[in-house]
Amino acid sequence: MSDPQIEAKDLLAQLAANLATHLDILGPRGLDKEIYKYSLIPAGKLFRPSLCALAYMEETKNYELKKQLSERKDIALFASFLEMHHVYTLIHDDLPAMDNDDYRRGRESSHKKFNEWKALLTGDGLNILSFHLLSHMNSPIALKLLKIATRCTGSNGLIYGQYLDLSSMMNDSFKNVRQTHLLKTARLIQLALVGGQALAKNTIDGTTKEYWKFGESIGLVFQFLDDLDDLREENSHEQEINPWKKYKDQCHVELFKHLNRCQSFLDTRPVIKQYIERYLNKNIDVLKENQDFYLKNGFQEQELLKIFASFNLTSHH
């Protein structure tokens, strides 16, 4: 039997449609509605909701996209929860008091388009709306998922990652870099995978733990690749604090360690594997195009070839 296939663009379209519906049905009805809409739609690549939905379908062994992700189902609510929560963190991150970014996804950031207090309130509103979506779930583990979700996203999770980042403690040691990436990036990805898996069986068990560990590894892989990409940023401050600048060898080791850890998990999860491979291939294409930049900036050709080769998960069989 051949592996099941899920087209990334079909998945994206379904999740984006659900997100719009959930915002429309459960979101604001007042004049602030347009700010929420502007911030959420058009959606980005919906990375977290996609992983969540794929985990769900992988565990139910049912890959009928529209049926499995119909807007009324708990999994659809959980996927939209992830994106709303993620977008609230982006809106607040972009504020002048935080990263002070005027642009997001190729458009003006919310506070530039509207104003600061409106962006601040919209972030708060999306934060709360994300949990409102969870309250509409019917699963017997809904409250348990709320507990995990608020732990992953809260002051011992994502928010503490932001604290370490902004306080520049992140760069005091490689251990802190790793901790920041774990909290700020991996936790929400872990939550996405765990939520999808657990909702498939309506229980939290040993398999949930496998997804948790995989999410940790894939989250770190993505963040270290993102950092590698960010090395080409023109902003000199961003350059200076990039972990590949200060801890290149340790970044290499960490990247490969976690890529390797993903292998056996992915071998039995075909649709997640397809998605991750496509994602990594896009990354490698960009890096290859910019090979000259990296060679000029202290990377050895061998190091680069090793990174490029590692992305091809299939070759590890």
Next chain:
Amino acid sequence: MSDPQIEAKDLLAQLAANLATHLDILGPRGLDKEIYKYSLIPAGKLFRPSLCALAYMEETKNYELKKQLSERKDIALFASFLEMHHVYTLIHDDLPAMDNDDYRRGRESSHKKFNEWKALLTGDGLNILSFHLLSHMNSPIALKLLKIATRCTGSNGLIYGQYLDLSSMMNDSFKNVRQTHLLKTARLIQLALVGGQALAKNTIDGTTKEYWKFGESIGLVFQFLDDLDDLREENSHEQEINPWKKYKDQCHVELFKHLNRCQSFLDTRPVIKQYIERYLNKNIDVLKENQDFYLKNGFQEQELLKIFASFNLTSHH
């Protein structure tokens, strides 16, 4: 049989102790811990948690403070949820992009004491931590309460009230004033009362609706009295946008209408009544002390006497 008595200071002490414990057990363990602690402790008058706890004891007909409010119980978690959530709104409200207040409860506001991004993140963290507390409840109606809570506090509740306030649409009409007060002030008070009542019976029923309506009225009463107090603010902008300035007659009518609506509810709720009476009496004392100010600012003596008299709930029997 004489009415049960609950000393406001004993209630406050118990709720404050629970709040500190919940922050300690379920809150941040990192270096940001001190910002959370500074923002939450020492607690204010714990108005919302107090109403919540009193509603719970009123409905269980058990007034043993320490036993009823021991920190592990759902009602104790819900009371702390209310305060954490309230304090997150205060931290964000005080930010320069919002009301730009340097002081709060007689001390520097969180962003003045620490800095803006730390205050912003701490607000976000408290918002999430408040819902984390709800996830620790055991009640069969925990998820239903999450649904009501996120509706009251979200973009169709408290947050939209803040939007109306900051966009200065609040003062376009008395209808808007009323709507803003309802969303920004009453909703969290309604949630406090409804949460306490519903947790006493582990069900949401007709009595819940009575608490909801009472919360609406008492919330509006308190906000209009607060506005009356704020008239003496020296900030001329605050003065200008005060509803008693522009809509004095309508404020009078609204205040009395809702005071009257509270009467029959309170007649059968002795400990809530005691608490509200004490609260109103403190308000009246301050207003009486400043009678001259109000007389100089367009109020008639008769109007003032009517307000003073209305505060004495017992006299309405």
